[in-house]
Amino acid sequence: MSEWLETWRSPIAQDALRVGIILAIVGGYLGVYVVLKRIVFVGAALAQVSAAGVALALLVGWNPLLSAILFALAGSVFFAQPYGERRISRESIIGAVFLTFSALTVLLASKGAHGMEEVQHLLAGDILAVAPEEVARIWALGLVVLVVFVLLRKEFLLVAFDAETAQALGYRTRIWEFAFYLLLGGFIGVVIHLVGLVLIFGYLVLPALGALMLARRITQVVGIAVANALIATVAGLLVSILFDLPTTATMLAFMSLLAGVESVAGVALRS
Amino acid sequence: MPEPLVRFHHVQLGYGRQVVLENVNLDIFQGDLFGLVGPNGSGKTTLLRCLLGILKPLSGQLTRAPGLRIGYVPQREMLDALFPLTALDIVLMGRYPHAGIFRSPRRADREVAMQRLQQVGLADSAHKLYRELSGGQRQRVLIARALAVEPNLLVLDEPTNGLDLPTEAAILGLIERLHSEGGLTIVLVSHVLNVVARYATRMGVLLDGRLLAGEAEHLMQEQVLQEVYGVPVCVQRLDHHYIVAVRETAKECRDE
Numbered sequence: 001m002s003e004w005l006e007t008w009r010s011p012i013a014q015d016a017l018r019v020g021i022i023l024a025i026v027g028g029y030l031g032v033y034v035v036l037k038r039i040v041f042v043g044a045a046l047a048q049v050s051a052a053g054v055a056l057a058l059l060v061g062w063n064p065l066l067s068a069i070l071f072a073l074a075g076s077v078f079f080a081q082p083y084g085e086r087r088i089s090r091e092s093i094i095g096a097v098f099l100t101f102s103a104l105t106v107l108l109a110s111k112g113a114h115g116m117e118e119v120q121h122l123l124a125g126d127i128l129a130v131a132p133e134e135v136a137r138i139w140a141l142g143l144v145v146l147v148v149f150v151l152l153r154k155e156f157l158l159v160a161f162d163a164e165t166a167q168a169l170g171y172r173t174r175i176w177e178f179a180f181y182l183l184l185g186g187f188i189g190v191v192i193h194l195v196g197l198v199l200i201f202g203y204l205v206l207p208a209l210g211a212l213m214l215a216r217r218i219t220q221v222v223g224i225a226v227a228n229a230l231i232a233t234v235a236g237l238l239v240s241i242l243f244d245l246p247t248t249a250t251m252l253a254f255m256s257l258l259a260g261v262e263s264v265a266g267v268a269l270r271s
Numbered sequence: 272m273p274e275p276l277v278r279f280h281h282v283q284l285g286y287g288r289q290v291v292l293e294n295v296n297l298d299i300f301q302g303d304l305f306g307l308v309g310p311n312g313s314g315k316t317t318l319l320r321c322l323l324g325i326l327k328p329l330s331g332q333l334t335r336a337p338g339l340r341i342g343y344v345p346q347r348e349m350l351d352a353l354f355p356l357t358a359l360d361i362v363l364m365g366r367y368p369h370a371g372i373f374r375s376p377r378r379a380d381r382e383v384a385m386q387r388l389q390q391v392g393l394a395d396s397a398h399k400l401y402r403e404l405s406g407g408q409r410q411r412v413l414i415a416r417a418l419a420v421e422p423n424l425l426v427l428d429e430p431t432n433g434l435d436l437p438t439e440a441a442i443l444g445l446i447e448r449l450h451s452e453g454g455l456t457i458v459l460v461s462h463v464l465n466v467v468a469r470y471a472t473r474m475g476v477l478l479d480g481r482l483l484a485g486e487a488e489h490l491m492q493e494q495v496l497q498e499v500y501g502v503p504v505c506v507q508r509l510d511h512h513y514i515v516a517v518r519e520t521a522k523e524c525r526d527e
Binding site for chain 1: 323324325341343345349350351353354355356357360361364365367368370372373375376400416420426
């Protein structure tokens, strides 16, 4: 027990906890809008585009953070474009982007110094491996995304719920859509090379799912989603240290568990 | 002659190189209840988007009266019921431009939103979830939101789609009251000719890329409609309602 406590109190675990807390707050909040806008797989595709940016940076010696952000922003510009009636569905485009950049990530990483190990890191990540100097940077960028999103939440909500009426009210919905994707892509770009694609995708989907099943008001949904993400982060970190389990998978397991319990509770409450 | 709230003058509408409507000439005056009718794909949405300022004309002149505020009621089916929003949350959206960017709606905005819900007969349902309301109640919420804008022009897109007969009559009654008692200028868009003709003071019929506009009584003539739709029709009136039916034989229309 004392060994476990020692590990928990170690700078590595405490830094992971600090990073996890800001990821949970920002990811849980943004995730509500990602799920409501029905763009869950855009989140996954953006994360994959960003991962390709990291793989390229590692290969050619660029700054991985900058490259990840630039790739994510380019992806945001692409996905923010209005999608009218076309011959192929938007889902197909998202799938094609995801697959293309998955292949690109593997190809680029396979030629890098760390080879497939780097691919594994980009996919599964390891929050325990975050360098101490990254913590303050992630908090700073995370807080910027959070504050901007909170300040503009009513406009994002209106554009997501009823873009046509928003346009009739004078809102330039293309700019608002772009701003939303910019925040989402920026957030993904900042954290992808540190914690991996799967964990980010988890934060953007699972906490919001349970919250939407349980709560009846948008403010409650946001509160529960953020709480879900925080609980899963702390519990996942604790349990993974206690039982020597992979941290990302343990956190995701807690997120899934909470989403499942809340879905059942939501159905029971309504019936 | 008063200045119109909106004037289309030789306007051509479309997307890119694709022209949808040509030579649209239309004035909407203060106090009008203008009905826009046409079959699916005739260009109603295109004209509507231009009226709302979402789509720019390819050519011609579109002028709006200074200070024109449009309250828009979209088709209910366009909105995603997944959003956990109450009736009041949605009506408050009509106050967002008043609140301004970075700021939440204030108490005065909430009071206006509640008054609008009361006006449409839904004050008791203010805190109910939109997705748990009936089709007619949802329509009233969207009308209340458009009224919360404090508009001088109310535009409704297919407000009776998918409603049963009594609910349809109630919604149309509400629209007529907003026009006659509230003095609101209204544009009512529908693919159902009878509905528009019953309530509109003036009408526009869209067909084959052109707009035929005029007084409702003049347009609802058998000869005019036959020319517009290209089929022989019967037009009869019953209790202020127009009944329009496609004539199956060349015989004269008669009561049965």
